[in-house]
Amino acid sequence: MKSCYTALSVALVCGSALTNVFGFDVNSRSNLATYWGQNSYGVTHPNHSGPEQSLEELCRNNAPSDAFVLAFLHIFNAGTDKPPQMDFAGQCNTTFEGTQLLKCPGIARGIKTCQSKGKAILLSLGGAVGQYSFNNDKEGRAFAHTLWNMFFAGKDSKALRPFGDVVLDGIDLDIEGGSSVGYVAFVSTLRELFAQDKRKRYYISAAPQCPFPDHYMQPILNEAWIDMLFIQFYNNYCGLNDPSKFNFGQWDKWAKEKAVNKDMKIFIGAPGGPKGANSGFVEFSALRSIIESTRAKYPLFGGVMFWDTSQAMNTKEGGSSYAQLTANFLKQA
Numbered sequence: 001m002k003s004c005y006t007a008l009s010v011a012l013v014c015g016s017a018l019t020n021v022f023g024f025d026v027n028s029r030s031n032l033a034t035y036w037g038q039n040s041y042g043v044t045h046p047n048h049s050g051p052e053q054s055l056e057e058l059c060r061n062n063a064p065s066d067a068f069v070l071a072f073l074h075i076f077n078a079g080t081d082k083p084p085q086m087d088f089a090g091q092c093n094t095t096f097e098g099t100q101l102l103k104c105p106g107i108a109r110g111i112k113t114c115q116s117k118g119k120a121i122l123l124s125l126g127g128a129v130g131q132y133s134f135n136n137d138k139e140g141r142a143f144a145h146t147l148w149n150m151f152f153a154g155k156d157s158k159a160l161r162p163f164g165d166v167v168l169d170g171i172d173l174d175i176e177g178g179s180s181v182g183y184v185a186f187v188s189t190l191r192e193l194f195a196q197d198k199r200k201r202y203y204i205s206a207a208p209q210c211p212f213p214d215h216y217m218q219p220i221l222n223e224a225w226i227d228m229l230f231i232q233f234y235n236n237y238c239g240l241n242d243p244s245k246f247n248f249g250q251w252d253k254w255a256k257e258k259a260v261n262k263d264m265k266i267f268i269g270a271p272g273g274p275k276g277a278n279s280g281f282v283e284f285s286a287l288r289s290i291i292e293s294t295r296a297k298y299p300l301f302g303g304v305m306f307w308d309t310s311q312a313m314n315t316k317e318g319g320s321s322y323a324q325l326t327a328n329f330l331k332q333a
């Protein structure tokens, strides 16, 4: 297979029938996006040895994800002189001198490998644990400039760049605390900055929990341009485990009628394994039929999101990972 990596266009021909080529295309309806960096499987399986696979390992071995969402940038320090902070469990342990900001050359190498295979890498802001919020729109706008210079094509030579010269593909909002203040200004400023770079398309995703409307995210979602919605169908009454309460249709209706970007793609967010969330996990056969019926019914369906990569890669059915089974099914139909 090695020789096939050189050009994506020939890989389909030289790969075996069982080997799909995975790459991100925002317009497709078969994307698999997986959160990476919190090693959920390792945490929920204490006897499991080692941290989750590095991005380098995953992408070298043609991991089935089309997009990886790095989790998390969980402390903003907005409105202060301090840089924001990130946490990637054991995947990055070094910081810029005099700061708490991670400096991650290993992750940077992994991102480059993944991007060379057509995968998109987004950075997720927020998470269930963290300290993040803006006091006002001005802080939101300033933070967009900060991140543009730290992770994207910004040219501020004084900016600390955790991934060196790597240019990420976008930002994900997983706002589960703090407040909704400042995020609409943040997103619109970031989009203005993204538009300055004519060589590259950037994406903004958001990951509300399934109960509609989402407490922290809805005021943001109602006014900000969002490319992809990764809805968390777990940990709630509307999780995938109860088909009668599955409310994809409610979100679809909101997107078509109220969203700024009425063509956004909506993903089924699922736990990647039985312990990926407190509730919501379903076996592959059940997930497959949910995907099938949702995709048939809703044109905005864009694919599946898993929390997280480690769960979806380590959860096996019949010798294949849950991630691989899902990606194959998404691609083949």
Ligand SMILES: *[C@@H]1O[C@H](CO)[C@@H](O)[C@H](O)[C@H]1NC(C)=O
Pocket (backbone or CB within 6 Å): 051, 090, 091, 092, 093, 106
């Ligand atoms: C970071 O530290 C942890 C715990 O000591 C270790 O397991 C891990 O391999 C280290 N990660 C890197 C990238 O060096």
